[in-house]
Amino acid sequence: MKISITVNGRQHDVDLPQTNALLVDVLREQLHLTGTHVGCDTSQCGACTVHLEGRAVKSCAILAVQVDGQAITTIEGIGTPDDLHPMQAAFRDCHALQCGFCTPGMIMSAIDLVQNSDSLDNRAVREGLEGNICRCTGYHNIVKAVLQAQESM
């Protein structure tokens, strides 16, 4: 089965090995975009969050066939090492990551949250990131980073 998707602005024709391939499998294993992580088997951790048509979704809870013809942005598509996205810069400034495993998903969720909210306070950020689990930071600096990025986005 063939699908055609746009990932980070580039169009890809992908031959799916099986209809049950998840979007995250295609991103990581076929397109080698390994910035999108898999942190669980139950669609609960948010590490695999990407943007689908501009909104944050869990790429482990979507079949690749479902997104035929659609546009996806992954962590690789939002900034470069020399030109970080404001959210990435804020995570670095605020020391909002330790092991970094949750970070790509956190950043993709946080960007959607900031783009689709009027003005976020501490509580709204915590609620808005309910779909992302971090094992290291205790969330405090993540919340700080999102509040900081909100000013520069």
Added chain:
Amino acid sequence: MYQFNYHKPATLDEATALYKEADDPIYLSGGQTLIPTMKQRLAAPTDVIDLAGIDGLSGITVSGGVVQIGAFTRHAQVAESEAVRSAIPALADLAGQIGDGQVRNRGTMGGSVANSDPAADYPAAVVGLGATVHTDQRDIAGDDFFKDLFETALQPAEIITSIDFPVPTRAAYQKFPNPASRYAVVGVLIADFDGTIRVGVTGAGPCAFRACSIEDVLNENLDPDALDGVEVPDAGFNNDLHASAEYRAHLVKIMAKRAVVQLG
């Protein structure tokens, strides 16, 4: 996840025809319950019929005192809709409390209602607001829709197309979420239609239901303290590691009180 045949029909007729021909088919809407369930191998359909290709199943319209929401409308669209927020703010609030942000961007109202998860949020609104569920074949009253654990009035192959929510004078939804999953341990929606009170409860029993004993009391006296003496029997309530049946019965009363306070 086991293998399956994938179909993406363009019309309702095509979808139901595919369903009737298949061995063990299932409809796919937003997939936020179905796909994780299939990953766990708790569901192993032979045929997955994706409803995303069917036009006209998505969207929100408000007219004549009714909010009509297409079955394929995502939770985030309902939560962020100005039209819903001004007609039935409690419904927008409820949608904004479902799961997490990523789930709300993907999950659909029809999918949630058709699944009848005992802890889902929308069923409280379908029952509490006295909604009408439209399918490709008929209209089903919200009161008659939820039958049991994951069981509804839908026939095999039947597809929800939209849901009509009558606009109440005022309404409020209060939920005690499971702190990890954000599913409702108990959720209570109270709606006031010109002085007539309806109470929809989710999370407590095998499926959403109307709490008639609470309605009776509130129809006499719309005051949170009036609920102090009400007995909520826990017979048949869910009893699991998240909460005992007895605790859920207690929560029904507490969430109802909070909803009355929120009604203002």
